[in-house]
Amino acid sequence: xxxxxxxxxxxxxxxxxxxxxxxxxxxxxxxxxxxxxxxxxxxxxxxxxxxxxxxxxxxxxxxxxxxxxxxxxxxxxxxxxxxxxxxxxxxxxxxxxxxxxxxxxxxxxxxxxxxxxxxxxxxxxxxxxxxxxxxxxxxxxxxxxxxxxxxxxxxxxxxxxxxxxxxxxxxxxxxxxxxxxxxxxxxxxxxxxxxxxxxxxxxxxxxx
Amino acid sequence: xxxxxxxxxxxxxxxxxxxxxxxxxxxxxxxxxxxxxxxxxxxxxxxxxxxxxxxxxxxxxxxxxxxxxxxxxxxxxxxxxxxxxxxxxxxxxxxxxxxxxxxxxxxxxxxxxxxxxxxxxxxxxxxxxxxxxxxxxxxxxxxxxxxxxxxxxxxxxxxxxxxxxxxxxxxxxxxxxxxxxxxxxxxxxxxxxxxxxxxxxxxxxxxx
Numbered sequence: 001x002x003x004x005x006x007x008x009x010x011x012x013x014x015x016x017x018x019x020x021x022x023x024x025x026x027x028x029x030x031x032x033x034x035x036x037x038x039x040x041x042x043x044x045x046x047x048x049x050x051x052x053x054x055x056x057x058x059x060x061x062x063x064x065x066x067x068x069x070x071x072x073x074x075x076x077x078x079x080x081x082x083x084x085x086x087x088x089x090x091x092x093x094x095x096x097x098x099x100x101x102x103x104x105x106x107x108x109x110x111x112x113x114x115x116x117x118x119x120x121x122x123x124x125x126x127x128x129x130x131x132x133x134x135x136x137x138x139x140x141x142x143x144x145x146x147x148x149x150x151x152x153x154x155x156x157x158x159x160x161x162x163x164x165x166x167x168x169x170x171x172x173x174x175x176x177x178x179x180x181x182x183x184x185x186x187x188x189x190x191x192x193x194x195x196x197x198x199x200x201x202x203x204x205x206x207x208x
Numbered sequence: 209x210x211x212x213x214x215x216x217x218x219x220x221x222x223x224x225x226x227x228x229x230x231x232x233x234x235x236x237x238x239x240x241x242x243x244x245x246x247x248x249x250x251x252x253x254x255x256x257x258x259x260x261x262x263x264x265x266x267x268x269x270x271x272x273x274x275x276x277x278x279x280x281x282x283x284x285x286x287x288x289x290x291x292x293x294x295x296x297x298x299x300x301x302x303x304x305x306x307x308x309x310x311x312x313x314x315x316x317x318x319x320x321x322x323x324x325x326x327x328x329x330x331x332x333x334x335x336x337x338x339x340x341x342x343x344x345x346x347x348x349x350x351x352x353x354x355x356x357x358x359x360x361x362x363x364x365x366x367x368x369x370x371x372x373x374x375x376x377x378x379x380x381x382x383x384x385x386x387x388x389x390x391x392x393x394x395x396x397x398x399x400x401x402x403x404x405x406x407x408x409x410x411x412x413x414x415x416x
Contacts, residue, residue, distance in 0.1 A: 048354070049307075057296060062299050062303055064303040067299045067305075068299065070298070074298070087282035087283050088265060088267045088268070088270070090282070091275045091279035091282075094272070094275035095270055095271050095272040097275075098272035098273070098274045098306070098309060101306060102272070102309040102314065106310065106314050110325045117337055124336075125326070125332065125337070128332075129333070136324060143256060143257065146256070
């Protein structure tokens with residue numbers, strides 16, 4: 001059975017929702033980041049990066065949200081979570097997810113994870129990073145609103161694996177000091193996502 | 209015909225090499241970053257992100273290295289650049305490429321693109337980021353060396369689209385102040401990559 005390692009309010013929610021949407025048989029393992037469980041030897045043996053998500057399969061461990069999302073779409077084709085027979089459409093979807101992981105999530109991470117890129121005790125540099133987050137994250141969502149979110153779903157009429165990923169990162173806007181009302185399409189997307197049974201089930205499980 | 213927009217010494221080299229390996233019919237368009245050509249309206253109409261690579265196809269534009277690499281592998285299956293019929297193996301490959309784009313490239317970018325995450329005129333914060341790059345990039349390649357590079361190619365015996373991507377980022381180690389000799393498998397990989405006709409052709413074209 002598939003086993004998803006996650007922590008609440010992390011990007012692992014995207015994979016969690018996708019497993020629900022796919023109708024997959026899976027279980028979850030919660031890591032407590034406040035107790036630094038992701039850095040304990042037991043978990044580093046599963047994912048040496050010390051991050052979530054990780055998805056244990058009968059063939060081994062998978063990491064990285066875009067890879068896990070594509071794996072779920074390919075493993076559960078009946079759920080129609082990606083255009084699997086159209087290399088161009090699949091690449092457009094993957095480009096969206098790659099932008100989320102390499103640019104949007106990274107911009108966000110400078111608020112609470114600045115120690116990755118400057119010395120942890122350099123309080124001025126950490127603060128300089130935090131100060132820029134509303135601008136850098138805001139610019140990312142401005143681009144998503146203007147250029148990338150076709151509507152009603154990210155890729156257009158077909159719901160796909162980029163929708164739970166966008167929803168997950170849009171959940172962080174308030175904390176990042178970005179008013180989602182600036183982005184009507186993103187706000188509408190987030191609201192419609194929040195009403196989906198799979199999304200409600202994944203969130204309830206993570207809060208439970 | 210496919211058209212790759214690139215700038216020399218950028219991550220676009222990975223896609224350039226993959227097009228060569230695939231035997232694709234393509235042309236290239238060079239952008240001069242010193243002249244800020246990636247920010248000019250003509251290019252922003254192609255890629256609103258103002259970044260490279262971008263791949264123009266007869267169906268539209270693709271961006272983001274992991275997405276372009278998977279598109280090339282799927283569009284030229286005879287070149288066998290990815291395990292297209294094995295969702296788990298494909299996901300392992302994609303996880304590697306996702307780590308390169310979201311963690312390795314990002315760590316590197318803090319040396320010359322720190323203004324993305326702090327105010328451009330905050331010289332102390334910019335310098336604090338640059339100071340950490342040898343450590344953060346070094347830790348990434350330490351993980352690649354220990355856990356991810358199966359050898360002789362990234363995924364093992366089969367050359368794949370993650371090999372040109374790793375090669376491209378390993379080209380930056382010297383500039384990032386990281387001695388590649390710390391990573392014997394990465395160093396061996398870089399040397400064998402540099403001898404491949406497709407790699408030599410792509411580099412010669414970019415320097416020409």
